Amino acid sequence: MDYDLTEEQKSLGEQMRHFCSEEIAPNVLAVDRSSNDEATVIVKDNIKKLARVGYLGLGHEKVYGGAEGHFLQWAVAGEEVATVCPATFLAAEVSSRLFGMILTFFGTTDQRKNNLPALISGECVGSFELAGLNATRLKTDWKKEQNGWYLSGEKNLMGNAPFARTHMIVAKSSGQSEPGHEVKIFIVKRDAQGLTVGRPLDKIGFRGFPVADVYLEKCEVSDNAIVGTAGGGHEIMKCAASLQSLVTAVSALGTARASMEEAIGYLKNRKGGGLSQSASFKCADMMIMADVSRLLIYQAAWAMDTRNPEGSILASGAKIFATDAANQILNMVVELQGKDGCIVGSVSEKLSRDARFCAICGGTSEVQKDFVGISVLNNFRKEADKKQV
Numbered sequence: 348m349d350y351d352l353t354e355e356q357k358s359l360g361e362q363m364r365h366f367c368s369e370e371i372a373p374n375v376l377a378v379d380r381s382s383n384d385e386a387t388v389i390v391k392d393n394i395k396k397l398a399r400v401g402y403l404g405l406g407h408e409k410v411y412g413g414a415e416g417h418f419l420q421w422a423v424a425g426e427e428v429a430t431v432c433p434a435t436f437l438a439a440e441v442s443s444r445l446f447g448m449i450l451t452f453f454g455t456t457d458q459r460k461n462n463l464p465a466l467i468s469g470e471c472v473g474s475f476e477l478a479g480l481n482a483t484r485l486k487t488d489w490k491k492e493q494n495g496w497y498l499s500g501e502k503n504l505m506g507n508a509p510f511a512r513t514h515m516i517v518a519k520s521s522g523q524s525e526p527g528h529e530v531k532i533f534i535v536k537r538d539a540q541g542l543t544v545g546r547p548l549d550k551i552g553f554r555g556f557p558v559a560d561v562y563l564e565k566c567e568v569s570d571n572a573i574v575g576t577a578g579g580g581h582e583i584m585k586c587a588a589s590l591q592s593l594v595t596a597v598s599a600l601g602t603a604r605a606s607m608e609e610a611i612g613y614l615k616n617r618k619g620g621g622l623s624q625s626a627s628f629k630c631a632d633m634m635i636m637a638d639v640s641r642l643l644i645y646q647a648a649w650a651m652d653t654r655n656p657e658g659s660i661l662a663s664g665a666k667i668f669a670t671d672a673a674n675q676i677l678n679m680v681v682e683l684q685g686k687d688g689c690i691v692g693s694v695s696e697k698l699s700r701d702a703r704f705c706a707i708c709g710g711t712s713e714v715q716k717d718f719v720g721i722s723v724l725n726n727f728r729k730e731a732d733k734k735q736v
Contacts, residue, residue, distance in 0.1 A: 374393075387557050390557065398468050403466065403469060418651045433552075440597075446474070447466045452586060471513060499521070499564055507557055507558075515534060516561075539567070540566065542566045551704055588659065597644060599702070633676045
């Protein structure tokens with residue numbers, strides 16, 4: 348079994364590493380420490396830089412300005428972005444991966460033509476939020492009337508909402524609807540009447556990644572705004588959940604790798620020389636956990652590329668392990684640095700907040716484990732039923 352990356356994939360990773368080091372890294376601490384408005388300006392500029400090197404187009408068709416490619420190729424490139432600036436990475440992914448890939452997979456030709464070129468070029472940023480697979484928990488309702496569709500309710504913590512020009516809204520029926528047709532996904536422009544974006548919200552981690560609540564009050568949209576076929580809302584939500592899990596897993600891997608680099612740099616520069624057995628053991632554990640995270644991400648990306656039905660389970664598994672690993676690695680880094688790792692404003696302090704945010708973002712580990720556990724049990728029952736026939 349060959350686990351090695353292709354020369355093309357290796358080259359892409361090296362190119363992205365160099366690009367991020369030159370173009371993204373210089374403003375990383377400014378993104379974390381600036382006000383929301385100042386950080387937003389930097390992140391928007393970073394997204395345009397990523398667009399210029401073709402990163403936002405990975406996985407999208409060339410006819411819309413995309414660069415083609417697969418999820419595995421994206422995972423290799425994405426790790427480099429997430430390692431340098433996780434806030435920029437997540438903002439770019441919400442727009443090009445969540446919003447963009449949903450259109451690529453489920454959107455109509457007109458929806459793709461009207462949205463993808465602007466998303467891929469960085470001219471327009473998309474906003475998305477996933478409340479979960481349980482439609483009863485959605486706080487936004489749709490209602491069909493003679494002259495159109497109307498959305499009412501609220502969406503909490505919409506990624507990119509403060510500067511997005513277009514939102515993807517998941518809503519449930521406000522009344523009776525056909526079984527399986529109660530959930531629909533809508534494309535809503537920022538200037539749509541009845542849509543209001545709340546103030547940008549501060550977060551403990553990924554501080555430059557802009558989020559805000561979005562409120563809808565009888566916001567009217569047309570038939571052309573509905574993504575996917577009738578009754579396809581649940582399928583889109585499941586796809587979005589898998590994409591979100593994979594994106595968050597890569598965010599965590601990037602945070603873990605940045606933490607390892609911080610620890611190694613600290614140990615190399617520490618006065619007194621030598622490496623204690625305890626420090627050596629910690630370095631070994633960090634390397635193992637980061638490598639396993641990477642392999643799980645690659646496995647999930649490969650499954651999604653090959654349309655393997657286990658892709659969603661593998662994406663959740665990667666998210667569970669990678670986010671837990673990132674937090675464990677950060678704990679070891681702080682232990683290695685001692686008092687130096689506890690200073691507010693230090694790199695370790697920033698990474699500690701980022702790692703914690705990874706564990707919450709995109710569905711907590713408990714939610715992910717519940718999904719994986721139920722899926723495993725269902726698969727076991729199916730196999731047992733086959734044997735009985």
